[in-house]
Amino acid sequence: MPISTRSAALRLQVETALAGRVLSPLEFRDRTLVEAVSSGIGEIDELTGGLPRGCLTEIFGGACSGRSSLLLAALAARTRAGEVCALVDGRDAFDPAAGLAAGVNLRQLLWVRCKNIEQALRATDLLIQGGGFGLIALDLSDEAARVVRQVQLSVWFRFRRAVEGTPTILFLLGQESHAKTCASLVLRMESEVGVWTETTREKASALDPVVQPILAVRPSPKTTSADNEAQEKISHAAGCLLESAKSWAEVVRSRMQSADGQPRGSRVMSIDAREMDRKRMNAAGFTLKTQWNYLHKPENQNANEG
Amino acid sequence: MGRRAIAARNLFGASADMAFAAIYVPEFMVQAVVRAEWHAELPAKLRRPDPTYRVASSVTKSRPDPTCHTTKICHSERSEESAFFRRTSETDSAAHVASRGRPIALIDAGAAPLFSVVAANAAARNAGICLGMTKANAAQFAGLEIRARSTVAEKAARAALRDVGWSVSPRLEETAPDLIVLDVAGLSALLGTHEQIAELLAVRAADCGLRVNVAIAENLLAAEVAARGFAGITLIAAREEAARIGELPISVLSPPEEMAETLALWGIKTCAQLARLPVLQLSERLGQAGVRLRTRARGAASRALVVAEADLTFAEELELDDAVEELEPLSFVLGRLLDQLCARLTARALAASLLRVRFDLQPAFENALDVRTEVVRAKNVQGIYERTMQLPVPMRDAKLLLKLLRLRLQGNPPGSPIIKVLVAAEAARPRVAQGGLFLPSFPDVEKLELTLARLAGVVGEGNVGSPELMDTHRPGEFRMKRFSPLRAEVNGSDRKKSVRKRGSENIDKHLPKQSSAMSFRVFRPPLPIHVNSREGRPAEVFLQGRRAEVRKASGPWRTSGEWWREEQWSEDQWDLEVCFVGGNGSRTGAFPSAKVSPRKSTQKDAAKPETFAKEFGRYRIYFDVVRQGWFARGMYD
Numbered sequence: 001m002p003i004s005t006r007s008a009a010l011r012l013q014v015e016t017a018l019a020g021r022v023l024s025p026l027e028f029r030d031r032t033l034v035e036a037v038s039s040g041i042g043e044i045d046e047l048t049g050g051l052p053r054g055c056l057t058e059i060f061g062g063a064c065s066g067r068s069s070l071l072l073a074a075l076a077a078r079t080r081a082g083e084v085c086a087l088v089d090g091r092d093a094f095d096p097a098a099g100l101a102a103g104v105n106l107r108q109l110l111w112v113r114c115k116n117i118e119q120a121l122r123a124t125d126l127l128i129q130g131g132g133f134g135l136i137a138l139d140l141s142d143e144a145a146r147v148v149r150q151v152q153l154s155v156w157f158r159f160r161r162a163v164e165g166t167p168t169i170l171f172l173l174g175q176e177s178h179a180k181t182c183a184s185l186v187l188r189m190e191s192e193v194g195v196w197t198e199t200t201r202e203k204a205s206a207l208d209p210v211v212q213p214i215l216a217v218r219p220s221p222k223t224t225s226a227d228n229e230a231q232e233k234i235s236h237a238a239g240c241l242l243e244s245a246k247s248w249a250e251v252v253r254s255r256m257q258s259a260d261g262q263p264r265g266s267r268v269m270s271i272d273a274r275e276m277d278r279k280r281m282n283a284a285g286f287t288l289k290t291q292w293n294y295l296h297k298p299e300n301q302n303a304n305e306g
Numbered sequence: 307m308g309r310r311a312i313a314a315r316n317l318f319g320a321s322a323d324m325a326f327a328a329i330y331v332p333e334f335m336v337q338a339v340v341r342a343e344w345h346a347e348l349p350a351k352l353r354r355p356d357p358t359y360r361v362a363s364s365v366t367k368s369r370p371d372p373t374c375h376t377t378k379i380c381h382s383e384r385s386e387e388s389a390f391f392r393r394t395s396e397t398d399s400a401a402h403v404a405s406r407g408r409p410i411a412l413i414d415a416g417a418a419p420l421f422s423v424v425a426a427n428a429a430a431r432n433a434g435i436c437l438g439m440t441k442a443n444a445a446q447f448a449g450l451e452i453r454a455r456s457t458v459a460e461k462a463a464r465a466a467l468r469d470v471g472w473s474v475s476p477r478l479e480e481t482a483p484d485l486i487v488l489d490v491a492g493l494s495a496l497l498g499t500h501e502q503i504a505e506l507l508a509v510r511a512a513d514c515g516l517r518v519n520v521a522i523a524e525n526l527l528a529a530e531v532a533a534r535g536f537a538g539i540t541l542i543a544a545r546e547e548a549a550r551i552g553e554l555p556i557s558v559l560s561p562p563e564e565m566a567e568t569l570a571l572w573g574i575k576t577c578a579q580l581a582r583l584p585v586l587q588l589s590e591r592l593g594q595a596g597v598r599l600r601t602r603a604r605g606a607a608s609r610a611l612v613v614a615e616a617d618l619t620f621a622e623e624l625e626l627d628d629a630v631e632e633l634e635p636l637s638f639v640l641g642r643l644l645d646q647l648c649a650r651l652t653a654r655a656l657a658a659s660l661l662r663v664r665f666d667l668q669p670a671f672e673n674a675l676d677v678r679t680e681v682v683r684a685k686n687v688q689g690i691y692e693r694t695m696q697l698p699v700p701m702r703d704a705k706l707l708l709k710l711l712r713l714r715l716q717g718n719p720p721g722s723p724i725i726k727v728l729v730a731a732e733a734a735r736p737r738v739a740q741g742g743l744f745l746p747s748f749p750d751v752e753k754l755e756l757t758l759a760r761l762a763g764v765v766g767e768g769n770v771g772s773p774e775l776m777d778t779h780r781p782g783e784f785r786m787k788r789f790s791p792l793r794a795e796v797n798g799s800d801r802k803k804s805v806r807k808r809g810s811e812n813i814d815k816h817l818p819k820q821s822s823a824m825s826f827r828v829f830r831p832p833l834p835i836h837v838n839s840r841e842g843r844p845a846e847v848f849l850q851g852r853r854a855e856v857r858k859a860s861g862p863w864r865t866s867g868e869w870w871r872e873e874q875w876s877e878d879q880w881d882l883e884v885c886f887v888g889g890n891g892s893r894t895g896a897f898p899s900a901k902v903s904p905r906k907s908t909q910k911d912a913a914k915p916e917t918f919a920k921e922f923g924r925y926r927i928y929f930d931v932v933r934q935g936w937f938a939r940g941m942y943d
Contacts, residue, residue: 040822041822062921063921063923063941063943064922064923064924064941064942064943065943066824066825066943067943068825068826068827068943069822069823069824069825069943070822071825072822072823072825073822073823081746082745082746082792082793083746083747083748084747084748084749084791092769092828092830093827093828093829093830093940094773094827094828095782095825095826095827095828095940096773096774096775096784097775097782097784097826098823098824098825098826099773100775101823102822102823102825103823106772106773106774106775107772107790107791107792108791108792109772109773110758110770110771110772110789110791111770111771111772111773111786112761112765112769112770113765113769113770114765114769115765119764119765122764123761123764123765126757126760126761126764127757127761129757130749130753130754130756130757131749131750131753132747132748132749132750132753132754133747133749134746134747141827141943142827166747167746167747168747193857193883193922194858194883194924194942196858196860196883241860241881242858242860242881242883242924242942244824245824245924245942286822287822288822288823288824288825289822289823289824290823290824290942
């Protein structure tokens with residue numbers, strides 16, 4: 001009997017024996033080729049190739065580093081696409097108004113408010129087993145790093161295996177990287193100082209008559225500069241607003257491959273000259289804008305749902 | 307089978323416009339009591355009669371029902387007609403729970419202290435049990451099971467019987483508690499031949515835990531009598547009523563007791579003998595009642611169908627002999643009731659949109675020792691535990707409903723032992739939905755409901771759901787509402803786009819690279835902080851035991867409201883950018899200095915955007931005017 005015939009017979013025998021338990025047991029599956037979807041931020045998509053489905057994506061960074069903003073952008077993108085998302089909030093820190101301002105369709109978002117990390121891990125397990133979610137985010141940003149460090153690696157491994165082969169994106173937020181090799185994409189976030197609008201007292205008072213009485217009782221700030229115009233600048237009154245902040249994302253680990261076969265994150269980014277240092281580090285920056293009109297506007301929610 | 311073939315097999319020919327199906331439940335009271343046990347304990351494949359069994363038609367002789375109070379039990383000689391009975395006896399012997407396999411006598415518990423037998427099955431009667439026998443006498447029979455009659459169970463069994471009938475025809479008459487009659491004329495095109503309709507009725511009744519006799523005839527009263535008299539399925543062809551009914555004993559006609567005695571004295575035992583009596587002489591001796599009885603015995607009497615109004619109340623109730631305290635045994639009871647409920651809903655092609663459970667609770671034990679008047683009065687008042695479960699979509703999967711109920715009860719268990727259980731469902735049309743190939747993945751609704759119930763068990767009922775902003779100016783006001791996502795619909799153009807995208811990296815490159823919204827993380831509850839102000843603005847903040855210098859501040863933004871209520875608020879909000887003093891520098895800068903290129907600092911670096919040398923943060927704090935204190939509401943992240 002020729003070898004090819006024998007191997008075909010053997011293959012058939014193996015497949016028959018494993019039928020119903022293992023799908024295509026002898027077929028090679030390239031795990032680096034995964035479907036990726038938009039993270040909601042163009043710069044991040046360009047850097048990473050998007051968020052991989054069926055994988056664990058870990059975002060970590062310090063406080064105010066922009067990790068939550070990245071999460072909201074991803075949630076907004078997925079809910080806009082009609083998918084159902086879940087947010088396991090480790091310390092009940094999600095602000096629905098901020099989510100709405102970021103474009104999250106709150107109706108498509110399942111928010112699980114946890115008190116501690118045990119609840120968060122159990123809830124995530126239940127959600128993954130439930131299936132059908134486009135994105136499941138486990139937010140452990142406010143948990144102390146030493147507490148999250150005590151979570152055994154097998155937990156993250158189980159999560160990774162549970163989402164493997166499903167269209168679910170598992171998102172993990174924390175202060176440090178904990179999932180290690182279980183994560184297919186690891187991003188480290190950092191932020192620059194915020195951009196604050198500054199204006200003169202005269203301009204500020206011209207903005208709105210309502211603020212004039214406030215300005216009237218405020219003492220003018222003492223400045224050491226000789227410039228008169230600078231003396232008139234106010235940094236704490238109606239004319240001073242936190243406008244935006246720039247965050248940076250660095251690819252720490254990525255198993256995804258780009259079209260040219262290179263690992264994601266190793267490409268040179270087209271960022272301006274002063275950010276040459278950052279491009280060598282496989283990083284990308286994006287601007288986060290504050291939404292001053294988002295508060296107290298529930299009608300936006302209806303429009304969003306409609 | 308083609309329509310022509312169906313018409314050919316129709317008993318009354320294509321032109322027949324009347325056909326009635328009678329469904330009779332022999333030993334109704336006994337069956338009602340054991341129905342739940344029988345239904346719950348038997349495997350599904352044993353509950354259903356074998357669909358391949360053949361029925362007794364007008365050509366083949368079906369045996370008279372041994373339960374119709376005759377002394378002689380006939381045995382069928384034909385193998386095909388005994389299939390149903392064989393199946394039934396198999397189920398009995400397999401589980402030892404059906405009423406026919408063991409002698410069971412019911413006593414009327416309501417007539418204390420004179421308990422007497424009010425019903426008994428054939429096995430008990432064969433053993434010598436008579437109706438009216440006292441409980442003490444009945445207890446002397448070895449192997450006899452004495453059970454209390456349950457009006458609740460009878461009510462549920464009647465409802466189940468009606469549902470079986472309505473599953474086939476809306477024209478239903480509830481002739482007696484144990485007998486219903488359906489108008490099945492014109493259903494052949496929809497459900498097949500009369501034989502198939504009868505089989506369907508028997509199978510659905512078996513699903514509901516009832517063993518029934520089904521008879522179909524052109525004459526309503528003939529069908530009624532045949533159902534009472536013949537076990538299994540009986541089909542009587544037109545103009546053969548007299549011959550078929552004739553072999554039955556007179557007792558199936560339910561004559562008055564005095565008339566039955568007279569006929570017995572005359573030696574009249576069967577319907578055929580009664581039908582042969584001369585009408586005039588019978589009228590002279592027994593009056594018009596006797597003539598009417600003779601007409602029924604000939605299968606010639608007729609009357610109009612009194613159609614019952616269809617109701618949509620689905621409830622199953624069970625009184626427990628011993629109070630149940632734990633969830634595990636309660637689950638068996640609930641599972642049993644839900645099985646029956648779902649079988650009834652399925653028979654009516656409906657599903658449950660809302661599930662309601664009510665437990666009658668036993669009074670607490672400590673109350674029994676209390677002799678105070680008000681407590682003694684309250685002793686007899688049973689506690690009620692009630693829960694309503696709104697389902698996201700109509701469901702009729704008993705196992706799933708049981709899981710949901712268990713999870714709900716685990717969260718809020720009843721405070722006392724349970725002595726009576728009621729499960730009721732609000733009926734609705736079942737969900738008809740088909741997933742699309744090009745639609746985004748969506749959680750299975752039934753599975754999602756189960757997941758939500760489990761999540762509620764982990765984090766609490768109010769901590770799972772979708773947030774909804776409140777129409778108020780109070781900062782951070784929202785409420786949790788039930789999570790009910792909308793399934794996305796895709797139109798033609800989107801479908802084409804999806805097809806094109808398949809197999810590739812689905813990055814939405816058309817998304818503009820615009821700035822994203824900055825997130826805000828909330829401290830719940832707000833953190834009390836200490837603030838040192840300078841020139842009317844915060845200059846130094848002590849947050850979570852750390853000191854931070856304020857670099858930028860914006861405010862105050864005053865908001866207040868609801869001054870007429872106790873929960874009024876009045877706040878001066880500030881947005882701060884702070885720099886923590888005394889940090890270890892491990893998270894300093896946009897990137898750690900070790901990773902930044904190790905070249906020396908140059909003039910060019912000075913022109914770079916400033917990155918912090920210390921840990922920093924952007925917070926929103928506020929001065930609570932009502933409480934006169936500083937708090938941190940959250941941080942920008």
